[in-house]
Amino acid sequence: MQRRRRGVDVGLILLLSQVFQVGLENIPPVTLGTLALNVFLFLKPLKPLLKVCINVDQGYHQKDWQRLLLAPVHHADDWHLYFNMVSLLWKGIKLERKLGSVLFGYIIAVFSVLIGIVYMVLEFALAELLNDPSYKMNCAVGFSGVLFALKVLNNHYHPGGTSNIMGIPVSSRYACWLELVAIHLCSPGTSFAGHLAGILVGLMYTLGPLKMLMKATAGGFSYFNYSARQRDYYSGSHSNERRPYGFWFPPEQLSEEEVRRQRLNRFDRW
Numbered sequence: 001m002q003r004r005r006r007g008v009d010v011g012l013i014l015l016l017s018q019v020f021q022v023g024l025e026n027i028p029p030v031t032l033g034t035l036a037l038n039v040f041l042f043l044k045p046l047k048p049l050l051k052v053c054i055n056v057d058q059g060y061h062q063k064d065w066q067r068l069l070l071a072p073v074h075h076a077d078d079w080h081l082y083f084n085m086v087s088l089l090w091k092g093i094k095l096e097r098k099l100g101s102v103l104f105g106y107i108i109a110v111f112s113v114l115i116g117i118v119y120m121v122l123e124f125a126l127a128e129l130l131n132d133p134s135y136k137m138n139c140a141v142g143f144s145g146v147l148f149a150l151k152v153l154n155n156h157y158h159p160g161g162t163s164n165i166m167g168i169p170v171s172s173r174y175a176c177w178l179e180l181v182a183i184h185l186c187s188p189g190t191s192f193a194g195h196l197a198g199i200l201v202g203l204m205y206t207l208g209p210l211k212m213l214m215k216a217t218a219g220g221f222s223y224f225n226y227s228a229r230q231r232d233y234y235s236g237s238h239s240n241e242r243r244p245y246g247f248w249f250p251p252e253q254l255s256e257e258e259v260r261r262q263r264l265n266r267f268d269r270w
Contacts, residue, residue: 011079015082028101030101031089038075042074054067057136057137084142095150107205116197148195153205176199
């Protein structure tokens with residue numbers, strides 16, 4: 001796998017234009033930092049793509065585990081970088097304001113590694129089921145797997161609405177599945193298993209045990225946002241107000257009666 005160069009990096013120029021159009025002051029810190037890291041490693045890659053891409057042979061059999069960290073933040077060319085980072089810009093702004101910066105950064109870090117693991121499991125399974133060892137050699141780079149996972153989270157925390165996929169209006173709840181197929185059909189060179197791994201990790205977080213495991217291991221960080229949660233709690237705002245860049249796990253939606261009861265209980269303890 002070699003980086004594809006086409007002279008001037010038009011995609012990079014367009015990406016910078018998008019960033020400045022949004023405004024640096026409007027981009028939360030983890031989203032901005034993640035974007036900057038991807039751009040920096042595109043301009044100054046740590047290693048050639050063949051040394052950072054993730055596959056079963058190198059990642060598992062050769063025990064080159066650093067690829068789990070390097071593969072998501074390296075890109076094949078400027079357009080690969082552009083489309084991924086523009087998607088990150090939109091999803092990151094919404095989710096980071098909803099979840100807080102420390103939690104969002106925690107999610108990005110865990111998802112980046114876990115998606116690489118799930119990707120290798122999927123490719124290994126395909127190789128065994130189809131008796132085709134070439135699947136173990138499929139090497140993937142890029143942030144798109146993480147973006148598919150973030151899309152699942154975004155649809156979970158911002159339910160409702162529709163997405164337009166190739167001119168077809170689709171409920172946002174199912175848009176990631178149609179997008180998975182559409183991208184594979186329109187761009188056969190993309191990693192279907194990598195994108196599917198992202199969706200599966202997103203579902204593991206929203207529907208499975210991953211969120212609880214992450215919450216349990218992150219318990220020591222809860223002090224970052226105690227006062228912010230208390231302020232949001234007494235204000236009665238749970239959805240539309242911009243969240244501080246702290247660490248917190250969004251509470252389940254409560255009825256007005258439940259909110260009033262819990263407030264009274266808090267006062268009783270004083």
